[in-house]
Amino acid sequence: xxxxxxxxxxxxxxxxxxxxxxxxxxxxxxxxxxxxxxxxxxxxxxxxxxxxxxxxxxxxxxxxxxxxxxxxxxxxxxxxxxxxxxxxxxxxxxxxxxxxxxxxxxxxxxxx
Amino acid sequence: xxxxxxxxxxxxxxxxxxxxxxxxxxxxxxxxxxxxxxxxxxxxxxxxxxxxxxxxxxxxxxxxxxxxxxxxxxxxxxxxxxxxxxxxxxxxxxxxxxxxxxxxxxxxxxxxxxx
Numbered sequence: 001x002x003x004x005x006x007x008x009x010x011x012x013x014x015x016x017x018x019x020x021x022x023x024x025x026x027x028x029x030x031x032x033x034x035x036x037x038x039x040x041x042x043x044x045x046x047x048x049x050x051x052x053x054x055x056x057x058x059x060x061x062x063x064x065x066x067x068x069x070x071x072x073x074x075x076x077x078x079x080x081x082x083x084x085x086x087x088x089x090x091x092x093x094x095x096x097x098x099x100x101x102x103x104x105x106x107x108x109x110x111x112x
Numbered sequence: 113x114x115x116x117x118x119x120x121x122x123x124x125x126x127x128x129x130x131x132x133x134x135x136x137x138x139x140x141x142x143x144x145x146x147x148x149x150x151x152x153x154x155x156x157x158x159x160x161x162x163x164x165x166x167x168x169x170x171x172x173x174x175x176x177x178x179x180x181x182x183x184x185x186x187x188x189x190x191x192x193x194x195x196x197x198x199x200x201x202x203x204x205x206x207x208x209x210x211x212x213x214x215x216x217x218x219x220x221x222x223x224x225x226x227x
Binding site: 034042045046049087101102103105 | 217
């Protein structure tokens with residue numbers, strides 16, 4: 001089983017739709033979680049951190065489910081500008097050091 | 113507008129040649145990461161440094177890759193000898209933190225092609 005798993009997609013959704021991505025992780029001791037966004041041929045940029053209580057930033061909502069070991073990202077009212085790849089990041093202790101693992105990313109295409 | 117600077121942006125080299133990639137982290141950041149991204153594997157952490165000391169380089173093939181921070185304003189990643197399977201985009205990122213993972217600000221990447 002991979003340490004961090006994401007559905008690579010692509011998810012093709014119409015403008016205005018709501019779309020959700022999940023990301024599962026295998027290390028139950030993982031401590032911090034993030035979502036990054038990467039535009040085509042660009043560098044990844046932090047979209048939002050994921051807090052235990054869940055957090056919202058405008059149209060974006062991130063949730064953490066420790067029992068089932070997954071994080072989610074919900075995008076409401078999708079815009080054309082949301083087209084990108086969304087990467088989840090998991091950090092936690094692993095064999096004596098802090099390990100950072102990126103998921104492979106989920107590609108989102110918002111269509112007019 | 114502070115940003116991470118990577119050079120070169122693109123590099124084409126022949127198999128067996130040495131490749132050196134350079135990174136200037138954001139001034140004041142104490143954590144530097146090197147990542148490699150391919151279509152098949154996604155983004156892989158190769159190495160990371162805190163206060164110039166290597167904390168984790170378990171993701172880096174030790175026989176041909178080396179990462180160093182000669183000073184706080186420069187990080188280098190070397191591949192010697194390079195192989196076609198090293199073709200990828202290499203990102204450097206920097207951050208500020210005392211423990212654990214911090215937000216990483218990425219450079220624009222070096223697109224390496226080994227022929």
